[in-house]
Amino acid sequence: MNNEVNIPMLAVSLALIAGIAAGLLGWVYLVTKAPIAAASQKKTNTALRDVLPAFDNQPGNETVEIGDVTFYIGRNKGEIVGVAGETRTSKGYNGNITVLAGLSPSGTLTTVLVTQQAETPGLGTVVCERTRLQKTLSGLIKGTKGSGLSPNVVLDQFRGMKALADQTPWQVKKDGGTLDAVTGATITSRAVADAVFYIAETFTSQRETLLAGNNGIAE
Numbered sequence: 001m002n003n004e005v006n007i008p009m010l011a012v013s014l015a016l017i018a019g020i021a022a023g024l025l026g027w028v029y030l031v032t033k034a035p036i037a038a039a040s041q042k043k044t045n046t047a048l049r050d051v052l053p054a055f056d057n058q059p060g061n062e063t064v065e066i067g068d069v070t071f072y073i074g075r076n077k078g079e080i081v082g083v084a085g086e087t088r089t090s091k092g093y094n095g096n097i098t099v100l101a102g103l104s105p106s107g108t109l110t111t112v113l114v115t116q117q118a119e120t121p122g123l124g125t126v127v128c129e130r131t132r133l134q135k136t137l138s139g140l141i142k143g144t145k146g147s148g149l150s151p152n153v154v155l156d157q158f159r160g161m162k163a164l165a166d167q168t169p170w171q172v173k174k175d176g177g178t179l180d181a182v183t184g185a186t187i188t189s190r191a192v193a194d195a196v197f198y199i200a201e202t203f204t205s206q207r208e209t210l211l212a213g214n215n216g217i218a219e
Helices: 007-051 124-128 137-142 186-205 207-211
Strands: 063-066 069-076 079-092 095-103 109-116
Touching: 007 079, 007 095, 007 109, 063 207, 069 186, 079 109, 079 186, 079 207, 095 186, 109 186, 124 186, 186 207
Parallel strands: none
Antiparallel strands: 063 069, 069 079, 079 095, 095 109
16 A cells, blocks of 8 residues: 655645635635625714714715824814714723714814723623613604613713813822722723823814814804
């Protein structure tokens, strides 16, 4: 019996298998690329509608990158009605947390969302999660919209705040600041506060750049 291994044939076989596998992976990537991108864009658009006033443009197509913040410009009839800033911090308890914050053209914070996180269920997630209010039959009968976001004791406290020039970063009460934190989730609360402040501070320092050359600004 001939037990010799045909090295050239084996090499060709392995190369052929690797080529087929690479081709299949490439095909899967091409097939799923567009649906994944569409789903991501849809998620972004939904979040932008949550944090910005009513707009008639495509904020996702009108972005400005400053430092680690991506700003989305919301317009209505050509006027800037709001700006949303998104950044990611690595200071979460379980890693990265992505925060999206709406700001008025003057720099006042409106709605804050956490769009990505992997925090501890029941602790860090209490800081991060908001649920969408569902429409109800009674609400429809009464004519109420029944939509929007549920309250969040940590995220809602930023509404109305504004970062001033050369201001020290906002801190939770445990660190000597004024912001509330969820008991048992101080690290998550601190990370979100840092991210929101960074967005607001970047907007304040770069406001003229962000709003320059636009058709109009709705204060």
